[in-house]
Amino acid sequence: MADSPIIEARGLGTCFGQKKWVLRGLDLVVERGEVVALVGGSGSGKTTLLRHINGLMRPSEGSVRLFGQPLFSGDRLADRALRRRFGMLFQQGALFSALTVFQNVAFPMRELRLLDEDLIRDLVHLKLAQVELKASDAELMPSELSGGMIKRVGLARALALEPELLLLDEPTAGLDPDRSEAFVKLIKQLHAELGLTVVLVTHDLDTLAALAAHVAVLAERRILAYGPLDEIMQIDHPFINGFFGAQRSRIALERGRAVP
Amino acid sequence: MQPPRLSLSDEASAARVILSGTWTLAAISPCYARLSGELAAQNRGVDVGWDLDAIEHLDSVGASMLWRAWGGGFPADVALPDELRVVFERIRAAGQDGPVVRGRGWLDWLAGMGGLAEAFWRNLLGVLALLGRLVLDAGHLLRHPGDTPWREISANLYKAGARALPVTSLVAFLIGVVLSYLSALQLNRFGADVYIVNLLGIGIIRELGPVLVAVLVAGRSGSAMTAQLGVMRVTEEIDALATMGVSRSLRLVFPKVLALAIAMPLITAWTSAMALIGGMVAAQIQVDISYGFFIETLPKVVPVANVWIGLAKGLVFGFLIALLACHFGLQVKPNTESLSSNTTRSVVTAITVVILADAVFAIATRSIGID
Numbered sequence: 001m002a003d004s005p006i007i008e009a010r011g012l013g014t015c016f017g018q019k020k021w022v023l024r025g026l027d028l029v030v031e032r033g034e035v036v037a038l039v040g041g042s043g044s045g046k047t048t049l050l051r052h053i054n055g056l057m058r059p060s061e062g063s064v065r066l067f068g069q070p071l072f073s074g075d076r077l078a079d080r081a082l083r084r085r086f087g088m089l090f091q092q093g094a095l096f097s098a099l100t101v102f103q104n105v106a107f108p109m110r111e112l113r114l115l116d117e118d119l120i121r122d123l124v125h126l127k128l129a130q131v132e133l134k135a136s137d138a139e140l141m142p143s144e145l146s147g148g149m150i151k152r153v154g155l156a157r158a159l160a161l162e163p164e165l166l167l168l169d170e171p172t173a174g175l176d177p178d179r180s181e182a183f184v185k186l187i188k189q190l191h192a193e194l195g196l197t198v199v200l201v202t203h204d205l206d207t208l209a210a211l212a213a214h215v216a217v218l219a220e221r222r223i224l225a226y227g228p229l230d231e232i233m234q235i236d237h238p239f240i241n242g243f244f245g246a247q248r249s250r251i252a253l254e255r256g257r258a259v260p
Numbered sequence: 261m262q263p264p265r266l267s268l269s270d271e272a273s274a275a276r277v278i279l280s281g282t283w284t285l286a287a288i289s290p291c292y293a294r295l296s297g298e299l300a301a302q303n304r305g306v307d308v309g310w311d312l313d314a315i316e317h318l319d320s321v322g323a324s325m326l327w328r329a330w331g332g333g334f335p336a337d338v339a340l341p342d343e344l345r346v347v348f349e350r351i352r353a354a355g356q357d358g359p360v361v362r363g364r365g366w367l368d369w370l371a372g373m374g375g376l377a378e379a380f381w382r383n384l385l386g387v388l389a390l391l392g393r394l395v396l397d398a399g400h401l402l403r404h405p406g407d408t409p410w411r412e413i414s415a416n417l418y419k420a421g422a423r424a425l426p427v428t429s430l431v432a433f434l435i436g437v438v439l440s441y442l443s444a445l446q447l448n449r450f451g452a453d454v455y456i457v458n459l460l461g462i463g464i465i466r467e468l469g470p471v472l473v474a475v476l477v478a479g480r481s482g483s484a485m486t487a488q489l490g491v492m493r494v495t496e497e498i499d500a501l502a503t504m505g506v507s508r509s510l511r512l513v514f515p516k517v518l519a520l521a522i523a524m525p526l527i528t529a530w531t532s533a534m535a536l537i538g539g540m541v542a543a544q545i546q547v548d549i550s551y552g553f554f555i556e557t558l559p560k561v562v563p564v565a566n567v568w569i570g571l572a573k574g575l576v577f578g579f580l581i582a583l584l585a586c587h588f589g590l591q592v593k594p595n596t597e598s599l600s601s602n603t604t605r606s607v608v609t610a611i612t613v614v615i616l617a618d619a620v621f622a623i624a625t626r627s628i629g630i631d
Contacts, residue, residue, distance in 0.1 A: 085286070097494075098597030114289040115321075116296075122324045122351075129354030143594040162285045162319040193346070194319075 004068025005029045006165050006197045007053060011062035014048050022048050024221045026062070030214075032164075035191060035198045037208050040218030041239060046201045047169070049218065053199065054088050054167055055079075066165065084108070086165035087158030091173060093150035095142040101128070101153050102138035108160040127156040131186060148179040152186075159190070166190075168200035172207045184210045205244075217243075262316060264288055266298050269311075276337075277302050280314035283322025299329035309337035312344055323347045383609075387587050393509040394517060394583075400510070412515035420481035420516075420582075421523030425530060428476050432531040435472065436464065436538025444546040453547040457554055460539040461562035466629065469532030470573035471618055473524065474581065478610040482585040485516050486606035489589025490599045498590075508590075517582040524578025525571040532570060565629030573621055580617060581610045 012026040022045040030036050040046045051057040052064050055071045064071050069082055095104050105124045109115055115123075125135055131152040142150065151171065158166060171187065172180035184207050191198055202208055208215065208229070215232045217225045219239045225232050233244050262281035269276040281287065288295060302308055310330075312318075327348060334340075334348070365371075401408050443459050489512060492498045498508050536558070543549045588606035592598050 097595035112285075112289055114292050116292075119296075119321075119324060119328065122328065123321060126320055126324060126351055126354040130350065141595065162321060193350070 004065075005031050006034075006067060007199065008065040008068070009049075009052070009062065010065075012049075012052060012059050012064065013061035014045065014052070014057070015060040021221055023052075023059075026222045028216060028223050028226070030197060030199060032197055033195060034214055035212050036200070036214045036216055037212035038199065038201045038216050038218055039203075039208065039243060041243075044218045045221065046218055050167060050169055050199075050201055054086065055083060084112075084161050085163060086167060087161065087163035088167040089151065089154045089158045089169065089171060091169045093142070093154040095145075095150060095153055095157070097142050099142075100138065101133070101140050101142070101145070104142070104153060105156045105160055108157065112161070123160070124156075127159055128153075130159065130190065131156045147174050148183065151175065151183060155186075155190075159194075162194075163196065165197045165199070168198065168202075170202060170204075171200055172202065172204050177206070180204070180207065181210075187211060263291070264295060264322065266295065266302070268302075276309040276311050278311045278314060279326075280316075282317045283315055283326075284317055284319040285321040288322055288325070296325060296329075299325065302329070308335070309339075310335050311339045313339050313341060315341075315344060318344050318347055320347060320351065323351055327351050383587070383591075386591065387583060390509070390513065390583060390587050390590075394514055397507070397510045397514050407510070409511055409515045412511060413519050416515050416519030417523055419484075420477065420520050421527060424477060424480055424523075424527055427480070428473055428527055428531045429534040431476060432469070432472060432534035433538040435468070436460070436535035436540075437542040439463070439468075439535075440539035440542035441546055444543055448547055453549065454557070456539075456543050456547065456549065457557045458561040460536060460543075461558050462566060462630070464535045464539065465532050465562060465570045466566040467618075467622075469535060470528050470570050470577060471614065472535075473528045473531045473574065474577040474614040475611055477520070477524065477527065477578070478581045478585075478607050478614065481520065482581045482610045483603050483607050485582060485585035486589040486592075486603045487599065489586060490592035490602055493590065493592045494594045494599065513586040513590075516586055517579060520578040520582035521575050522578075524581075525574035528570055528574030529567075563629045563631065569621070569625050569629055573618065576617060576621075577614050580613050584610045584613060 007028065007030040009026060009028040012023055012028075013021060014023040015021050026049070028049075038046050038049060048057065052059050052071075053066070055064075058072055066082060067085060069078070071079070071082065073079055073082075095101075096107065099107065102124055105127050106120050109120045109123060124138070128135065128138060133149065133152055133156065137145075137149070142153070145153065155171075166187075168187070172183055175183060187198065188211060190196065198211070200207075200211065202212075212229065214227060215225075215229050216223050217232060217235075217237075217240060219237070224237065225235050225240070232240065264281040264283045264287050265279070267278050267280070269278055310326075315322075323344075340348070440456060440460055444453065444456055447453055447455055447459070489498070492512075498512070501508055501511065540549075540551060540554045543554060544551060585606050588602045588609070592602045
């Protein structure tokens with residue numbers, strides 16, 4: 001079990017409509033414990049790839065295996081068990097608006113139907129503490145939260161079932177630089193503490209430099225390059241030059257590295 | 261992966277609990293009840309030593325279970341590798357500010373009733389305030405006719421009026437048939453067949469037509485208005501309008517109320533006509549009253565005042581339905597639960613208020629239109 005990669009996508013292809021291929025022949029392998037950033041221009045299929053990895057979309061061709069198991073095995077229980085092994089933080093948080101913060105984080109635990117309420121309460125408060133929220137915030141409704149808090153609660157919910165893999169869609173989008181830096185620190189710390197594998201989609205160079213050990217560049221409908229950030233930056237390709245080349249990005253990268 | 265295990269060592273010196281295996285959520289959950297029972301049993305002995313060296317993997321679920329079994333603190337005698345200690349330290353840190361638990365009091369039912377009364381009062385004030393805004397808007401439009409939202413009015417007329425015609429005509433025709441069929445059977449016993457025209461004419465035009473339309477329109481257009489305004493509240497579209505200096509009452513509420521107040525009398529006339537046609541068809545089949553006789557007799561036995569009462573009812577009902585729908589739509593809080601409950605509330609309240617208003621009409625017009 002330890003041998004199989006966390007994510008293994010082979011020959012992935014997505015076709016919208018008749019002949020509009022968004023992804024074609026895409027291969028991606030993510031090993032345990034890595035932090036991988038998916039970058040690419042708008043419309044390059046980053047979101048589509050993420051939706052293949054989290055099992056919201058079935059690829060037109062090829063397959064995705066998580067933890068060595070197929071995402072769509074046809075067996076309901078196996079599929080459900082597999083989906084409980086990763087956590088996803090959506091861009092807008094996607095908190096259940098009718099539930100309080102506490103109920104939002106407790107929801108996946110209650111869905112297991114195995115733990116008792118006392119333990120769930122302890123665990124929810126532990127998760128909230130992990131994402132640096134106060135116990136008094138637990139009774140708030142999602143509509144009463146600020147943008148940064150929504151992300152934190154979303155993260156706490158994603159962590160509720162002790163996932164091995166964490167998927168983050170634009171984790172710092174919509175946060176001011178201060179909060180964004182704090183959030184990056186938090187993710188970094190959780191990664192170190194819990195030994196998670198993290199895959200994130202991001203546009204933000206600060207986030208990228210501070211978090212990601214590996215970068216996967218998505219262009220021309222496939223993973224154009226995959227490797228450590230420094231190697232990626234050496235590659236001569238119009239998109240990579242545009243994304244990393246400018247002076248401002250050098251500055252951002254330096255600043256990102258400085259984040260402890 | 262070893263399952264979580266708990267065993268006792270039989271050394272003479274002291275009892276020790278030896279934990280081994282994988283203490284993670286995935287491994288624990290299949291045997292959670294058994295494990296927590298065993299843990300609770302172990303802790304009864306006062307001086308139990310705990311040995312965690314053999315644990316392969318521990319996550320916060322496993323650690324929380326142990327922490328709880330230990331009563332929220334490290335036991336005196338514990339063998340704990342450093343990498344596991346970190347997990348417990350996190351729990352200890354989280355436990356600093358205790359969870360807030362709210363209990364249930366025995367007077368909650370009284371508070372619930374008070375809450376209902378308060379909600380009724382608040383809604384009443386809200387509707388009155390909205391009504392006041394509409395009057396102010398109407399005053400503004402009289403002085404500045406250029407601001408009239410013609411487009412919205414016509415769109416609402418089409419959506420709530422024209423699009424409602426098929427369903428109301430179908431329902432009305434069938435009700436007319438049923439009503440005529442049942443009354444014809446009764447009248448036939450007294451040889452009073454011809455009075456079916458009086459019965460249907462007065463009953464449908466004055467009473468049934470307007471109420472039937474009101475119920476259908478409240479369910480159809482009232483709920484749509486509440487949901488539309490509610491979603492606009494959730495997505496902050498109403499706030500966006502306000503920041504552009506567009507009055508929400510003038511642009512969103514006023515056109516809906518005006519359009520429904522115009523459309524409802526027209527739909528009422530149409531629906532009553534359909535119900536009468538249904539009744540006429542059934543009467544011809546059941547008691548052999550010809551179409552010609554029916555049409556000729558109708559204006560003679562139904563004073564024209566009844567038509568005006570029916571149309572006036574339509575106008576008032578339409579106004580009330582749209583006003584309530586908009587009020588409840590604007591009260592939606594930004595969450596899904598509030599949206600659904602307010603839509604339900606809008607329809608139920610609108611139908612109730614329409615029937616109340618109908619009773620008021622019945623009393624106020626008791627001496628008009630009936631020989």
